[in-house]
Amino acid sequence: MEVGFLGLGIMGKAISMNLLRHGFKVTVWNRTLSKCDELVEHGASVAESPAAVVKKCKYTIAMLSDPSAALAVVFGKDGILEHISGGKGYIDMSTVDADTSSKIFEAITKKGGRFLEAPVSGSKKPAEDGQLVILTAGEQALYEEVLPALNVIGKKSFYLGQVGNGAKMKLVVNMIMGSMMNAFSEGLVLAGRSGLDPCVLLDVLDLGGIANPMFRLKGPAMIQGSHSPAFPLKHQQKDMRLALALGDETAVSMPVAAAANEAFKKARSMGLGELDFSAVYESVKAIEPPSKIE
């Protein structure tokens, strides 16, 4: 199967490498073209624009940073709309809001193309290992046609019906994840400031009912102050913002998520946006206790 791939950031690079490893023919494009070089060394072809990719490939997958990037690649100069036609499929894996996804869907179908949104849950390592959870919505026939690729990319794909449902599911999941990361960070700092060993806290958590892979994986590195980016904090804050907007639309009160969003914004203002989202821990730690606690 031949696929196009747009966006070779942390996730796009890992996913397209994985597709190449599994024998897919992959034509890549990235805004910063030099990021294509490593993929070419592993057998990918390069095209000069999103339009050129979609002209060449029946199926094109995109993995871009945010709504404005997702829209730019479709509607911009040399974008997808210039060559999408005649049954070609466009699969957008970027985490965006439902409105963005719907705009893309409408424009593509108007041109005779087909659309599937397919945001993913799981980070850099699951992307490298083909262990993502894929949250698709849109044209079901396209979903079924591209299952061979989805089965390489992920350990499980959900088909959630109409366009927008994949985006919404992803935002709900990441709203929960971002809130958990904040509670975890506060717990680690609270343990340390209370004279407890945060490493022992990790052991206690891991044996109880709230044990989870995120605490297990990120905790030891966080305690070491290491936040090498797997899921950049700026993207987690974007997801909190989009989830809160969904909460506005649906009149769901989310004070916990709102507080978590503020914490991620503060971390961004401290210059931590390019680090892993676990770096929110540094912004919690940065609040010095008064010299004497009354």
Ligand SMILES: NC(=O)C1=CN([C@@H]2O[C@H](COP(=O)(O)OP(=O)(O)OC[C@H]3O[C@@H](n4cnc5c(N)ncnc54)[C@H](OP(=O)(O)O)[C@@H]3O)[C@@H](O)[C@H]2O)C=CC1
């Ligand atoms: N990292 C993770 O763990 C996960 C991320 N996600 C989501 O996946 C998406 C990608 O994440 P990730 O790979 O980490 O992000 P990165 O920041 O590593 O990569 C972003 C990609 O988007 C491209 N891009 C940004 N702006 C534009 C634009 N205006 N026009 C064209 N291309 C653009 C970048 O190109 P360039 O190289 O030129 O900057 C790059 O290829 C995001 O929506 C994120 O929320 C979902 C699950 C997990």
Ligand SMILES: O=CC(=O)O
């Ligand atoms: O969106 C991030 C993730 O880890 O999932």
